[in-house]
Amino acid sequence: MNNLYRRLFETFLVLLGNLLYAFGIAMFILPGGLITGGTTGIALFVNRVSGFPVSAFVLIFNAVMFAVGFLVFGWKFAANTLVSTVSYPVALELITRIANGYTLTNDLILCTVFGGICIGGAIGLIVRAGASSGGMDIPPLVLNRYFKIPVSRSIYLFDMLILLLQAAGSTGEQILYGILLVIVYSIVLDKCLMLGTAKMQLKVVSDKIGEIRSAVLTDIDRGVTMIKSETGYMGQQTEMLLTVVSMRELAKTEKLIHAVDENAFVIISRVSEVSGRGFSSKKRYLEKEETVQ
Numbered sequence: 001m002n003n004l005y006r007r008l009f010e011t012f013l014v015l016l017g018n019l020l021y022a023f024g025i026a027m028f029i030l031p032g033g034l035i036t037g038g039t040t041g042i043a044l045f046v047n048r049v050s051g052f053p054v055s056a057f058v059l060i061f062n063a064v065m066f067a068v069g070f071l072v073f074g075w076k077f078a079a080n081t082l083v084s085t086v087s088y089p090v091a092l093e094l095i096t097r098i099a100n101g102y103t104l105t106n107d108l109i110l111c112t113v114f115g116g117i118c119i120g121g122a123i124g125l126i127v128r129a130g131a132s133s134g135g136m137d138i139p140p141l142v143l144n145r146y147f148k149i150p151v152s153r154s155i156y157l158f159d160m161l162i163l164l165l166q167a168a169g170s171t172g173e174q175i176l177y178g179i180l181l182v183i184v185y186s187i188v189l190d191k192c193l194m195l196g197t198a199k200m201q202l203k204v205v206s207d208k209i210g211e212i213r214s215a216v217l218t219d220i221d222r223g224v225t226m227i228k229s230e231t232g233y234m235g236q237q238t239e240m241l242l243t244v245v246s247m248r249e250l251a252k253t254e255k256l257i258h259a260v261d262e263n264a265f266v267i268i269s270r271v272s273e274v275s276g277r278g279f280s281s282k283k284r285y286l287e288k289e290e291t292v293q
Helices: 002-032 037-049 056-071 076-101 108-128 135-147 151-167 172-194 208-221 248-262
Strands: 197-203 226-230 235-244 266-272
Touching: 002 037, 002 076, 002 108, 037 056, 037 135, 037 151, 056 076, 056 135, 076 135, 108 172, 135 151, 151 172, 197 208, 197 248, 208 226, 208 235, 208 248, 235 248, 248 266
Parallel strands: none
Antiparallel strands: 197 235, 197 266, 226 235
16 A cells, blocks of 8 residues: 555645646746747747647657657656656646736746746755656667767757757847856756755764764764774874764764764755665664674
8 A cells, every 4th residue: 555655645745846847838838938848849940930739749759759768768657757758748738828828927037037937946855756858858768778879968969959950940038048047947946956955974983983982873873884993293103083964964963973072073965866774764773693694
């Protein structure tokens, strides 16, 4: 049942992400006449050239890319992208019809910023759920499979080509706003992917390292690693304590260390992600005589 609930929750996140993506496009990108990358960027170009509806083109294009993904990567990959393939164009059409020409703002800066927030946040939700937004996500994966071309390079290349397609019929101002849009949603996406995973690493050098070790283990309930080290000036053998805590535990841990030794040398650095017991899996408390296999 836990797996079922987890899958249902992940599906909900994917649906929410696609709804947010569609909202950003329908309420900010389209009314502002902005240019962007990805499948939506191609759809905007086709719409300007031929008048073909954006949502209809996205649905057709996503269906084609879904078929390519199925043929190349198999049914498991296809299952992960199916929800996005269908839900995004449907949500875009529904929101466009409901809005019926209504716009939240005509200010291009606001459209750029909030459109970028919606797109970045949406992709972040979808990726965090372990799914794909489909469409233009698939060609870079195919190129990586057959030609070993890095996915990130392919994505940047495709986005650049899509922006250039739209730039041909856009003003200089629209191009600048398009570049700003890409920057905004890239930053938001990065923040969303890092949200909740960033931790703080502490390295401590002290004459009272044993007491600090005990305090961190008992009061903070975090594991520690003792690293053999040598002082630089005197050449004395000593130990350095290494531990990783959450952002909320940082202030308490630092205060605890300096309560034990006010002269303790503490190095604090941010780490993007930590996996292992106590973070990505449950804590396990061992008796001192027990060894970990």
